[in-house]
Amino acid sequence: MADAEEPQFNTLAERIAALNKQKNFGSPEVAGKKPPPPPPPPPSGRPSQGRSQIAPAVTVNGSARETDADAPPPLPRRDTQTAADASGPPSLPSRAGSSQASPALPPRRQSAVAVPKPSGRRNSASSEASLQSTMSSLSLTKTISSTTSNGSGGTVIHKLPPVCDMASLPPLPPTRRELEAKARDEAAAREAAARQVPATAAASQQPARPSLPPRLPSRPAKPQPPASTEAAPRPTPKPAPVTVQIRGFGTRAEPPRMPARPKVDAAADDAPPPIPTASRPSAAQIQAIASRTVPAVPSDCWTCRDWSGPDGVAAQHPREGLPRNDAVGYLARALCDPFQSYNDKARAIFTWFHHNIAYDTKAFFSGNIKGQTPEETILYGAAVCQGYAETYKAIANRAGLECVVVGGHGKGYGYVPLKRGERPPPANPTGHAWNAVRVDGGVWRLLDACWGAGHICGNNNLFKREFSPVQFTNSSERFGQTHFPSDSRRQFRSDGGAITWEEYIIGRSQGAPVEVFGNCGQEGIAEDSIEPASKEISVHSGQVVRFQFAKLCEHWKSDKHGLGLPPLFLLQLHGVDGRKDDIIPIETDGFWHWADVLARDLGAPGQSVTVLQLTSIDDQDARGVTAQQFLSKKGRYKMAWAYIARWDLV
Numbered sequence: 001m002a003d004a005e006e007p008q009f010n011t012l013a014e015r016i017a018a019l020n021k022q023k024n025f026g027s028p029e030v031a032g033k034k035p036p037p038p039p040p041p042p043p044s045g046r047p048s049q050g051r052s053q054i055a056p057a058v059t060v061n062g063s064a065r066e067t068d069a070d071a072p073p074p075l076p077r078r079d080t081q082t083a084a085d086a087s088g089p090p091s092l093p094s095r096a097g098s099s100q101a102s103p104a105l106p107p108r109r110q111s112a113v114a115v116p117k118p119s120g121r122r123n124s125a126s127s128e129a130s131l132q133s134t135m136s137s138l139s140l141t142k143t144i145s146s147t148t149s150n151g152s153g154g155t156v157i158h159k160l161p162p163v164c165d166m167a168s169l170p171p172l173p174p175t176r177r178e179l180e181a182k183a184r185d186e187a188a189a190r191e192a193a194a195r196q197v198p199a200t201a202a203a204s205q206q207p208a209r210p211s212l213p214p215r216l217p218s219r220p221a222k223p224q225p226p227a228s229t230e231a232a233p234r235p236t237p238k239p240a241p242v243t244v245q246i247r248g249f250g251t252r253a254e255p256p257r258m259p260a261r262p263k264v265d266a267a268a269d270d271a272p273p274p275i276p277t278a279s280r281p282s283a284a285q286i287q288a289i290a291s292r293t294v295p296a297v298p299s300d301c302w303t304c305r306d307w308s309g310p311d312g313v314a315a316q317h318p319r320e321g322l323p324r325n326d327a328v329g330y331l332a333r334a335l336c337d338p339f340q341s342y343n344d345k346a347r348a349i350f351t352w353f354h355h356n357i358a359y360d361t362k363a364f365f366s367g368n369i370k371g372q373t374p375e376e377t378i379l380y381g382a383a384v385c386q387g388y389a390e391t392y393k394a395i396a397n398r399a400g401l402e403c404v405v406v407g408g409h410g411k412g413y414g415y416v417p418l419k420r421g422e423r424p425p426p427a428n429p430t431g432h433a434w435n436a437v438r439v440d441g442g443v444w445r446l447l448d449a450c451w452g453a454g455h456i457c458g459n460n461n462l463f464k465r466e467f468s469p470v471q472f473t474n475s476s477e478r479f480g481q482t483h484f485p486s487d488s489r490r491q492f493r494s495d496g497g498a499i500t501w502e503e504y505i506i507g508r509s510q511g512a513p514v515e516v517f518g519n520c521g522q523e524g525i526a527e528d529s530i531e532p533a534s535k536e537i538s539v540h541s542g543q544v545v546r547f548q549f550a551k552l553c554e555h556w557k558s559d560k561h562g563l564g565l566p567p568l569f570l571l572q573l574h575g576v577d578g579r580k581d582d583i584i585p586i587e588t589d590g591f592w593h594w595a596d597v598l599a600r601d602l603g604a605p606g607q608s609v610t611v612l613q614l615t616s617i618d619d620q621d622a623r624g625v626t627a628q629q630f631l632s633k634k635g636r637y638k639m640a641w642a643y644i645a646r647w648d649l650v
């Protein structure tokens with residue numbers, strides 16, 4: 001069958017339209033696919049032809065498909081063998097040349113700065129285009145920078161930075177490795193030079209470091225006294241601290257004895273040379289130093305603080321002269337208004353209770369304790385611990401002080417200490433009350449106005465009015481040894497911590513503590529410094545027992561803070577097997593007091609050892625009496641003393 005004649009197309013557009021028309025005849029329909037939409041209606045003015053006319057089958061891509069009658073005839077199959085003989089399609093018509101020439105581009109304005117052509121091989125990160133551009137991707141949306149300017153013709157002139165000369169840049173600082181290597185080389189060079197310098201030359205050189213100051217001229221040797229048969233007296237060497245161990249308790253370092261100060265003979269020929277007049281201060285310097293007022297006692301030491309001002313004001317307002325209406329407000333103004341310091345206000349209220357409120361022993365021992373208001377306590381003049389604390393709080397609050405009542409347990413009258421090895425009872429912090437007041441600096445201080453006013457005598461169960469300032473001046477740590485609050489936050493310790501109920505009940509004595517008497521605080525003795533801390537002492541331990549105690553603080557002076565001249569303290573013994581009673585003076589250095597005695601010399605089991613305070617000799621006040629004066633009058637004059645502390649021998 002001869003191939004159909006290929007239609008002829010005059011233009012390329014006609015051929016493309018014919019090919020596009022053939023695309024409507026695709027491959028045979030696949031079963032299951034949606035049939036194509038119906039053909040569009042024929043244009044107006046053209047008779048429609050039905051689908052009954054069978055169009056000649058056209059083979060497209062190897063498949064026969066019916067075509068419409070109006071479709072152009074299919075393209076004839078090209079025979080590649082006879083393609084050379086067959087006449088090809090006509091050539092495209094030649095395009096007529098345009099008679100209008102394209103406009104010429106305006107000449108490019110040369111840059112004001114000539115861009116040097118990069119010479120040499122560059123790294124991959126550099127390019128010649130970067131040398132001719134002054135706009136980065138970050139400046140596309142910004143105005144033209146200072147490196148560009150507008151010419152007179154509206155053109156933009158780019159001004160490039162000057163060429164960087166690498167030779168003009170300053171050298172980089174040396175690295176740490178280079179510095180270390182240079183230091184090693186210099187050290188090695190110095191060592192080599194030092195080895196080569198002769199010893200004489202090295203001695204003549206100036207030393208690198210300044211020499212030590214010249215030595216002080218030695219004093220002339222003292223002439224030795226002539227030899228004698230008696231040994232020359234020498235000052236007592238300072239003994240090492242004595243370690244005391246009592247019935248299995250831990251050891252404790254004790255204060256050493258003070259060596260005797262040697263006497264200085266002013267007329268001796270071996271006196272030190274006179275002080276040069278050039279080093280003597282002038283009269284003006286001496287006067288300037290003498291005019292200085294140096295406080296002898298730190299202002300924050302409550303033990304040694306001068307409380308004479310508030311104590312004197314507290315004694316001027318007896319309870320009997322107070323108004324019956326608003327007694328609390330009157331006391332707040334009368335006791336606290338004269339002072340600016342919260343410390344003095346709190347002290348004045350504390351001291352007033354000692355002069356005016358007694359402990360209600362009748363209500364305490366009968367068990368008929370009734371609650372009463374602060375006004376009733378002031379007018380009645382007696383109360384128990386709760387009444388003291390509530391009244392103190394009422395006066396302090398009216399005076400502008402922040403004060404609270406603290407309830408808990410107190411080791412006061414009726415307290416029975418634990419025996420050795422006895423377990424502490426369950427926690428029961430009740431039965432007593434005291435106060436916490438905020439003073440200068442925002443510090444909370446603990447005080448007990450009830451115990452500070454006096455105490456109950458054990459013989460007749462009567463109240464003895466006796467001022468105890470330590471119940472106001474004690475630190476929170478010392479106060480906590482005899483007071484345990486029900487709220488542990490009310491301990492107010494300086495370290496911010498809190499002790500437990502077991503630690504409070506057992507105490508530092510690990511059993512029954514040493515018995516301490518009331519005048520201990522009046523003489524400035526710290527109860528927590530008394531040793532041995534345990535009440536029982538074994539006479540068969542074979543060791544030396546150290547009896548000791550110290551002042552409340554290093555500033556405490558008996559004549560300034562106490563009751564007068566320093567008293568003399570004595571130790572009462574009973575000898576071996578309790579057959580020789582004796583009283584010996586206790587040594588002191590002004591702060592510590594101590595006496596060392598063999599355990600077997602204390603006495604027999606069942607007896608007691610007592611620290612005494614000498615009060616009178618031959619009916620005369622014994623304050624200020626020395627140990628030598630006591631020994632010279634011992635057994636010859638009538639003497640009296642008071643108890644300080646007592647231990648039991650076992």
